[in-house]
Amino acid sequence: MKGGQIVGGGLKDIYIREKSDSHMELGDLLVAEGLNQDYTIIQVKDIEYRSQIPQQTLELSAGMKLEGYGDNLEVMEPNLRNYLVARAKSLLYVQKNDKGEYLTKSPKRPPSFFNDVQSITDEHLGFLKPDDTKNSIYLGDIRSGSTVKKEVNVHIDMIKSLTHHIFIPATTGRGKSNLVRVMLWSILDSEGAGILVLDPHNEYFGDSVRKGLRDHPKMGEKLEYYSPDSGNQDALTLSINVKKIRPHHFNGIGGFSQAQNEAMRMFYNKYGPDWIMEIAKEKDNQVLRPMGIDEKTAKVLKRKIETKLGVSAIVDVASLDEKKCVFKSNLFVGGESGLSTINDIVKSLEEGKIVIIDSSKLSDFEELFVGSIIASNIFNKYKTYNSEVLKNKPVISIVIEEAPRVLGRDALEGGMGNNIYGTIAREGRKFKLGLIAITQLASVIPRAILANMNTKIILGNEMSMERSAIIDSASQDLSDDNRIIASLDKGEAIVSSVFTKFAIPIYTPEFEKFVDEYLENYDGGMEVEGETELIG
Amino acid sequence: MGNPYFNDENYQTFPYHKENFHQIRQTSSDRKICSIDGGNQEIYPAPEYSIQLNRIYFNIYKDKRPFPLKSSIPQRIEFLSLTTLNRENRNTCFETKYALEDHNFIQYLPSESDLQVQAFEPDFRLGNKTLMERMASMARRFAEWTIAEHVIERELEDGDIIIKDGSLQTSHRNENKYVEKVFEKAKKKGVIFTGLSKSCRLTTNTGYSLIASIEKFARENDISFEEWCYFPIARSKQGQEHKAVIMVVKLNRNASTSFRFEILKDQADNMSKKEIVDLISSIADYSKDITIPGYPYGLFDAHVWARVRKEDLNNYKLILDSELAKTEFFEDFNARIKAVSMHDKLDEL
Structure with missing residues (x-):
C-alpha cells in the first residue's frame, strides 16, 4: 500500500511526503479521503529527493565516502531524514451519498492540509462502473x-x-x-x-x-x-474496376494540380465511367479543345494515370484506328472484374x-x-x-x-x-x-x-515537440503530464x-x-x- | 599548556597523564539512551518583565532507532512564561508565571513558587538585561530537570543512559531541590545520568582552553586512538551545585572537536574504568551521523526540536498583541515595550 502525507502546495501542485516503503511512481493514482464519505483522486506528476540534512553536508559526506574517509559515518534515521516528495495534482473530487451513489466534480479546493494519502482502490473507482458494457x-x-x-x-x-x-x-x-x-x-x-x-x-x-x-x-x-x-x-x-473510380476520389490525393483535376472532371463529364481509359488513350487537340483542356495537361494526366493506376493504352491490332487499354496492376483493373x-x-x-x-x-x-x-x-x-x-x-x-x-x-x-x-x-x-x-x-x-x-x-513518446502537440490538444489539462507521457512503457x-x-x-x-x-x-x-x- | 584548573576549592583536579586516554570501542548495546534539551527566547522585552517562549524536548533511542514511549509524557513541551521584577522597599524579587496552552503540562513543570527569587547586590552586577535573561530562563532550566525526572521514572530502566545538554551544574538557589530529586531517582533506578556540553569555557591553569589542551596533549603524546575519552580531569567534592566527574570525549574520528562530558559523581565513583568506557562507547555508537560527527545524534535531534527560532516568536507575538489590544493594559504595555524594542525595529529597516 502506497502512502504519504500532504505537506504543502495547493490545488494545482500538492506536495506529498512519501512514506518510506511506499515506492511511489510517476502517474500513480492516490486518494485523499475527506470526512464525509468524500475523497479526492490525485495523480503523481513528479517525484524529487528531499533531505533534512543540509545539501552541503550531504555532498561532503558523499565525498568522504567516495574518497575513502567516510568509515564510521552513517545517516541516523535515514527514513525519517532522507525521503521523497511527490508533486501531485487533484484530478477529481468524489462524494458518495447514503444510497451509495457517486457525485463527481472537478476539484475546487485541495484536500485538507496534512491529510493522509493512499493508493487508489477498486472501490474508489466505483463511480465509473457502468450498468452495461455492451457496445x-x-x-x-x-x-x-x-x-x-x-x-x-x-x-x-x-x-x-x-x-x-x-x-x-x-x-x-x-x-x-x-x-x-x-x-x-x-x-x-x-x-x-x-x-x-x-x-x-x-x-x-x-x-x-x-x-x-x-x-x-x-x-x-x-x-x-x-x-x-x-x-x-x-x-x-x-x-477495383477503374470504371468505379470518380474524379473526386483523387481529391487531395495523388498530387494532381487544379488544372489536372479540372481536366479529369471534364473527361468524366464527357466519357462517364470510361473516363480513365479515355485519358489513357491520349486524345488529340480536336477532342481536347472543345473540353477546354490543354494538350500538355492531358499528356501529364495520361502519364500520371499510367504511373499511379497502371492504366495505359496500346494500339488495338484488331482495329488499327483504335487503341485499347492495358492494366498493369492487379489492383486497378478493367473489363468486368x-x-x-x-x-x-x-x-x-x-x-x-x-x-x-x-x-x-x-x-x-x-x-x-x-x-x-x-x-x-x-x-x-x-x-x-x-x-x-x-x-x-x-x-x-x-x-x-x-x-x-x-x-x-x-x-x-x-x-x-x-x-x-x-x-x-x-x-x-x-x-x-x-x-x-x-x-x-x-x-x-x-x-x-x-x-x-x-x-x-x-502512448509513450520521447519527442518533446510531439508531446507538446498532444498535450495542447488534449481534452483534459495535461500540462503536467509531459514527463509521464515520456516515461510510458510499452502498453x-x-x-x-x-x-x-x-x-x-x-x-x-x-x-x-x-x-x-x-x-x-x-x-x-x-x-x-x-x-x-x-x-x- | 598547563593542567586542568577550577577556580573553586570544591573540585579535585588531576594533572594530565597519557594513561588517562581510553580508547572508545566499536560497540552496540541494547541500552536505551535518552537525550534532553531545552530552549527559550524572549517574545517581548521590557525593563521590568520578560515574556518568554520555552520549549523542552526529549527523545529515547534504542538499537539506533527511536524507541516508542510507554507513558503519556509529551515529548515536546512548549509554554509561555512571564518573569517580572518587583521592587518593594529594599527588596527586589523576580517572579515567574506560566501561560500554558495545554494545562496537562503543569505536572511536568517546576512549581511557580520555586521560580520566585530574591535578587541581591552581586546579582545586579550582571546588569539589568543579563540578570533578567538569567531569571527568565529559570523556568526552562528547571523544567529540563523535572521532565528528566518523569522520564527516568516512567521510561527508563537499569543501565539506560540519560544525556542532558550542558553540564550537571546548577546555577540557581532553588535548582538544587530539583536536581537532588532527579539524581536520587536516577541512582535508585540505575539510570546513568550524564551531561554533554556543546561548548566549554574551562581552561587550564595557564589560561589555555581545556578542550584544546587535551587534544594537543593527545597529539604530543602520540595517542593513536581515533576515538577516545579522557578521564579523570576533575571531580566535584562536597558542594551541592555540581555533583559530577568531568571528562573530555572525542566520540568520532571525523569529529571537528571533542566535548566536555560529565557523569553524575555518585554513579561514576561506583563504576570501573571499563564500565565508564563502555558507557561512553555506547554514546559514541550514536555519534556517527554525517550531519555532525562526534556529537550524539539524540542530542542533535533534541536540540533541533527544542530550539526556539526568531520566526517561531512571530506567531506568538501576533496572538499576544491581538489579545492584549482588547485589554485596558495595552497602552501601558506598549509603552514599556517601546523602551527596549528599538533595536528590533532598526533591524527590520
Missing part, C-alpha cells in the same frame, strides 16, 4: 503508475467515441498496433459499428503463426479481409462488419486512394440518408495509420485541396462517420483537426477524452495473451471478469 470498446485495465489493476477494465462507449474520432499518437514500439488489435477484437463483440482498416503491415488479420482478428469466434459473420495478393488464400481479392468490390466493402461496413484491407503490398498512393474511394462512397451514401434511416445505420470508422499522410498540414493545406479523410475528420460526426487516426507525428496535424479528435489514447497509455472526467491511465494487455484468456473464458458471449469501467 463498448475495451482499451485495457486501469493503471496506477506501473501497477495494473486487472480487476478494473476500461471501456469506452463505442458509438460516441467512434463518431467523435479516436486519435492514437505514439512512437514506434510503444504498442499502437497491439492497442488497435485489442480494440478491434472487442468491437467484433459489439453491434453497431463498421470499421474499415487500412493495414499497411498486414498485422491485424493474423495468420497461422500470429494471432489476429481471424481467431475471434465471430470472425465468420463479422470480419472480412481483402488483399491485392491473389495468392492469399484467406483473403478476398482486392481489385472488380466492378462490385467497392460496393461489397461498403455493404459489409453498413452491415457493421470489420473490413481489413491488406495494403502491405500497395504503394502509399494506392493505399490512400483505395481508402479514399471506399470512404467517399460511404460518406456520400450516409450523407444522403435521412435522419431516421441514419439512426439505424451503424457508425463507420476508418483506421488510418501514419495519419499525417492525409491529415497533415502538407496534405490539407499544401495546395492539393481537402481529401475525404479531412472531410470526415471535420464533418463525419454529423453522418455517424469517424476516424481512428494513428501517428507518430501529432505536431504536423493542424490544431483544428486535433481538436476534433475527441478521444486521445496517448501503457493515457486516455484523454471529452467523455471522461479525467485523463485515465491504462495498460493494454498483450494481444496474444488477451486472446488466449478470452478464448479460455468464451462461452458464446463476451465474458468479462471483475469490475468493468465504462468511460463515456
Whole structure:
C-alpha cells in the first residue's frame, strides 16, 4: 500500500511526503479521503529527493565516502531524514451519498492540509462502473503508475467515441498496433459499428503463426479481409474496376494540380465511367479543345494515370484506328472484374462488419486512394440518408495509420485541396462517420483537426515537440503530464477524452495473451471478469 | 599548556597523564539512551518583565532507532512564561508565571513558587538585561530537570543512559531541590545520568582552553586512538551545585572537536574504568551521523526540536498583541515595550 502525507502546495501542485516503503511512481493514482464519505483522486506528476540534512553536508559526506574517509559515518534515521516528495495534482473530487451513489466534480479546493494519502482502490473507482458494457470498446485495465489493476477494465462507449474520432499518437514500439488489435477484437463483440482498416503491415488479420482478428469466434459473420495478393488464400481479392473510380476520389490525393483535376472532371463529364481509359488513350487537340483542356495537361494526366493506376493504352491490332487499354496492376483493373468490390466493402461496413484491407503490398498512393474511394462512397451514401434511416445505420470508422499522410498540414493545406479523410475528420460526426487516426507525428496535424479528435489514447513518446502537440490538444489539462507521457512503457497509455472526467491511465494487455484468456473464458458471449469501467 | 584548573576549592583536579586516554570501542548495546534539551527566547522585552517562549524536548533511542514511549509524557513541551521584577522597599524579587496552552503540562513543570527569587547586590552586577535573561530562563532550566525526572521514572530502566545538554551544574538557589530529586531517582533506578556540553569555557591553569589542551596533549603524546575519552580531569567534592566527574570525549574520528562530558559523581565513583568506557562507547555508537560527527545524534535531534527560532516568536507575538489590544493594559504595555524594542525595529529597516 502506497502512502504519504500532504505537506504543502495547493490545488494545482500538492506536495506529498512519501512514506518510506511506499515506492511511489510517476502517474500513480492516490486518494485523499475527506470526512464525509468524500475523497479526492490525485495523480503523481513528479517525484524529487528531499533531505533534512543540509545539501552541503550531504555532498561532503558523499565525498568522504567516495574518497575513502567516510568509515564510521552513517545517516541516523535515514527514513525519517532522507525521503521523497511527490508533486501531485487533484484530478477529481468524489462524494458518495447514503444510497451509495457517486457525485463527481472537478476539484475546487485541495484536500485538507496534512491529510493522509493512499493508493487508489477498486472501490474508489466505483463511480465509473457502468450498468452495461455492451457496445463498448475495451482499451485495457486501469493503471496506477506501473501497477495494473486487472480487476478494473476500461471501456469506452463505442458509438460516441467512434463518431467523435479516436486519435492514437505514439512512437514506434510503444504498442499502437497491439492497442488497435485489442480494440478491434472487442468491437467484433459489439453491434453497431463498421470499421474499415487500412493495414499497411498486414498485422491485424493474423495468420497461422500470429494471432489476429481471424481467431475471434465471430470472425465468420463479422470480419472480412481483402488483399491485392491473389495468392492469399484467406483473403478476398482486392481489385477495383477503374470504371468505379470518380474524379473526386483523387481529391487531395495523388498530387494532381487544379488544372489536372479540372481536366479529369471534364473527361468524366464527357466519357462517364470510361473516363480513365479515355485519358489513357491520349486524345488529340480536336477532342481536347472543345473540353477546354490543354494538350500538355492531358499528356501529364495520361502519364500520371499510367504511373499511379497502371492504366495505359496500346494500339488495338484488331482495329488499327483504335487503341485499347492495358492494366498493369492487379489492383486497378478493367473489363468486368472488380466492378462490385467497392460496393461489397461498403455493404459489409453498413452491415457493421470489420473490413481489413491488406495494403502491405500497395504503394502509399494506392493505399490512400483505395481508402479514399471506399470512404467517399460511404460518406456520400450516409450523407444522403435521412435522419431516421441514419439512426439505424451503424457508425463507420476508418483506421488510418501514419495519419499525417492525409491529415497533415502538407496534405490539407499544401495546395492539393481537402481529401475525404479531412472531410470526415471535420464533418463525419454529423453522418455517424469517424476516424481512428494513428501517428507518430501529432505536431504536423493542424490544431483544428486535433481538436476534433475527441478521444486521445496517448502512448509513450520521447519527442518533446510531439508531446507538446498532444498535450495542447488534449481534452483534459495535461500540462503536467509531459514527463509521464515520456516515461510510458510499452502498453501503457493515457486516455484523454471529452467523455471522461479525467485523463485515465491504462495498460493494454498483450494481444496474444488477451486472446488466449478470452478464448479460455468464451462461452458464446463476451465474458468479462471483475469490475468493468465504462468511460463515456 | 598547563593542567586542568577550577577556580573553586570544591573540585579535585588531576594533572594530565597519557594513561588517562581510553580508547572508545566499536560497540552496540541494547541500552536505551535518552537525550534532553531545552530552549527559550524572549517574545517581548521590557525593563521590568520578560515574556518568554520555552520549549523542552526529549527523545529515547534504542538499537539506533527511536524507541516508542510507554507513558503519556509529551515529548515536546512548549509554554509561555512571564518573569517580572518587583521592587518593594529594599527588596527586589523576580517572579515567574506560566501561560500554558495545554494545562496537562503543569505536572511536568517546576512549581511557580520555586521560580520566585530574591535578587541581591552581586546579582545586579550582571546588569539589568543579563540578570533578567538569567531569571527568565529559570523556568526552562528547571523544567529540563523535572521532565528528566518523569522520564527516568516512567521510561527508563537499569543501565539506560540519560544525556542532558550542558553540564550537571546548577546555577540557581532553588535548582538544587530539583536536581537532588532527579539524581536520587536516577541512582535508585540505575539510570546513568550524564551531561554533554556543546561548548566549554574551562581552561587550564595557564589560561589555555581545556578542550584544546587535551587534544594537543593527545597529539604530543602520540595517542593513536581515533576515538577516545579522557578521564579523570576533575571531580566535584562536597558542594551541592555540581555533583559530577568531568571528562573530555572525542566520540568520532571525523569529529571537528571533542566535548566536555560529565557523569553524575555518585554513579561514576561506583563504576570501573571499563564500565565508564563502555558507557561512553555506547554514546559514541550514536555519534556517527554525517550531519555532525562526534556529537550524539539524540542530542542533535533534541536540540533541533527544542530550539526556539526568531520566526517561531512571530506567531506568538501576533496572538499576544491581538489579545492584549482588547485589554485596558495595552497602552501601558506598549509603552514599556517601546523602551527596549528599538533595536528590533532598526533591524527590520
